[in-house]
Amino acid sequence: MAAELIRTRLRRLDSEFAHYVAEERRTPRHALPASGPYFPVGVQHRYTRDPCGDRPFLVHRPDMIGEFNENGYHYLYYCPLDRPVPRRVMSRRRFRAWFVIPCAALSLALAGCGGASGSASTATPKQSPVSVDVAPVQAATSITDVRGQRISVARKPERVVCLVALCDDMLLELGMRPVATSSTILEHPGFLGKDAAQVPKIPGGFLSPDAEAIVKAEPDLVIGLAQTHEQLAANLKGIAPLWLLAPRSWEESIRYLRDLAALTDRGEQAVAAEKRFREKLAAAEARAPKDRTALVIYGSDKNFQVDSAGSIVGGLLARVARYPWEDRGTGGHQAGGSTYSMEEIITRNPDVIFVETMAFGPNPTPLSRQLAENPLWKRIKAVEEGRVYEVNADVWGKGRGTRSLGIVLDDAMKLLYPAR
Numbered sequence: 001m002a003a004e005l006i007r008t009r010l011r012r013l014d015s016e017f018a019h020y021v022a023e024e025r026r027t028p029r030h031a032l033p034a035s036g037p038y039f040p041v042g043v044q045h046r047y048t049r050d051p052c053g054d055r056p057f058l059v060h061r062p063d064m065i066g067e068f069n070e071n072g073y074h075y076l077y078y079c080p081l082d083r084p085v086p087r088r089v090m091s092r093r094r095f096r097a098w099f100v101i102p103c104a105a106l107s108l109a110l111a112g113c114g115g116a117s118g119s120a121s122t123a124t125p126k127q128s129p130v131s132v133d134v135a136p137v138q139a140a141t142s143i144t145d146v147r148g149q150r151i152s153v154a155r156k157p158e159r160v161v162c163l164v165a166l167c168d169d170m171l172l173e174l175g176m177r178p179v180a181t182s183s184t185i186l187e188h189p190g191f192l193g194k195d196a197a198q199v200p201k202i203p204g205g206f207l208s209p210d211a212e213a214i215v216k217a218e219p220d221l222v223i224g225l226a227q228t229h230e231q232l233a234a235n236l237k238g239i240a241p242l243w244l245l246a247p248r249s250w251e252e253s254i255r256y257l258r259d260l261a262a263l264t265d266r267g268e269q270a271v272a273a274e275k276r277f278r279e280k281l282a283a284a285e286a287r288a289p290k291d292r293t294a295l296v297i298y299g300s301d302k303n304f305q306v307d308s309a310g311s312i313v314g315g316l317l318a319r320v321a322r323y324p325w326e327d328r329g330t331g332g333h334q335a336g337g338s339t340y341s342m343e344e345i346i347t348r349n350p351d352v353i354f355v356e357t358m359a360f361g362p363n364p365t366p367l368s369r370q371l372a373e374n375p376l377w378k379r380i381k382a383v384e385e386g387r388v389y390e391v392n393a394d395v396w397g398k399g400r401g402t403r404s405l406g407i408v409l410d411d412a413m414k415l416l417y418p419a420r
Contacts, residue, residue: 137267163224169401298356311336
């Protein structure tokens with residue numbers, strides 16, 4: 001019964017769970033030994049901020065759920081409730097033993113583990129001006145990236161397979177093309193447009209790229225996403241290095257660009273791309289009056305989430321608009337994704353809303369059209385005044401690189417301040 005309850009509530013609260021996970025794999029196994037350890041050997045886990053309190057705790061990803069989308073794993077949050085629980089979560093009740101339950105399930109009946117819904121400051125923290133100074137990039141056969149991962153190549157990579165859109169973005173900025181890709185971002189007119197058909201697609205899509213097809217592409221380097229493509233390491237051993245990216249800000253995306261430029265000996269192209277982006281951002285920041293509150297939401301159905309100020313796009317928009325959406329770490333789309341209720345959004349009352357509809361099939365219904373049925377949605381200022389805009393989800397939600405973010409910035413400035 002507990003497993004059925006968890007499955008039902010996850011389907012209701014998480015659109016990505018409902019769309020990505022096969023029906024036969026949605027019912028969780030839930031068993032605990034009488035005493036620890038509580039995480040079996042081989043199960044992925046990590047320490048993070050406790051959404052049900054103030055202490056660190058372990059986030060556990062059951063193997064039968066796996067990755068949900070291009071931006072990494074969706075973790076289930078398991079809360080150790082053998083201690084006083086904040087009233088906003090479970091009133092005054094205490095559990096003397098370990099009881100495992102997803103925080104997402106708690107949120108429906110118990111006011112949510114993922115952050116208090118009380119009033120929050122609507123002010124955007126002041127940031128230092130963007131620097132337009134760019135240091136040169138030196139060629140190298142080995143780099144250590146922003147996450148501490150060391151990548152070494154025997155020779156300058158010329159044949160690169162992209163399993164994540166940031167890879168496609170970086171290669172185009174460096175004047176290169178992937179030898180094969182699993183992304184659709186190249187079809188955007190700001191990338192290759194119709195010429196994208198010339199780049200072979202890796203079968204299996206983003207979540208399950210075909211290892212044999214990758215090997216057949218004869219890559220010098222394969223670039224994927226951390227916590228998503230680790231399983232390919234064994235297949236690529238002795239064939240090509242596997243570089244797994246995990247950007248958390250636009251500055252880190254630039255770091256990855258510079259690292260790839262060092263490996264491919266394309267430092268001049270990287271410097272030009274970085275300077276172009278920094279100058280565009282600095283000009284937009286100087287021009288923006290910042291008198292409008294913006295919001296970016298994403299999803300495939302009414303269970304949307306928010307790109308907080310801690311996300312790449314949210315952090316970018318925080319430089320040109322009021323962006324009062326603090327990072328709660330409760331979203332699964334990417335670093336900085338967060339869950340907000342419709343009531344909280346009404347409280348902050350954004351002037352402009354950007355919507356990324358995540359398409360999991362042909363002819364998806366735009367998320368903004370689905371939300372139009374919600375009476376609370378209609379009370380938001382941006383909705384009342386007709387300033388809700390569907391944006392390209394590939395570019396806004398998956399690109400993450402300087403080319404994508406330049407397009408995001410152009411789109412945002414045009415829609416935020418059309419008269420300026």
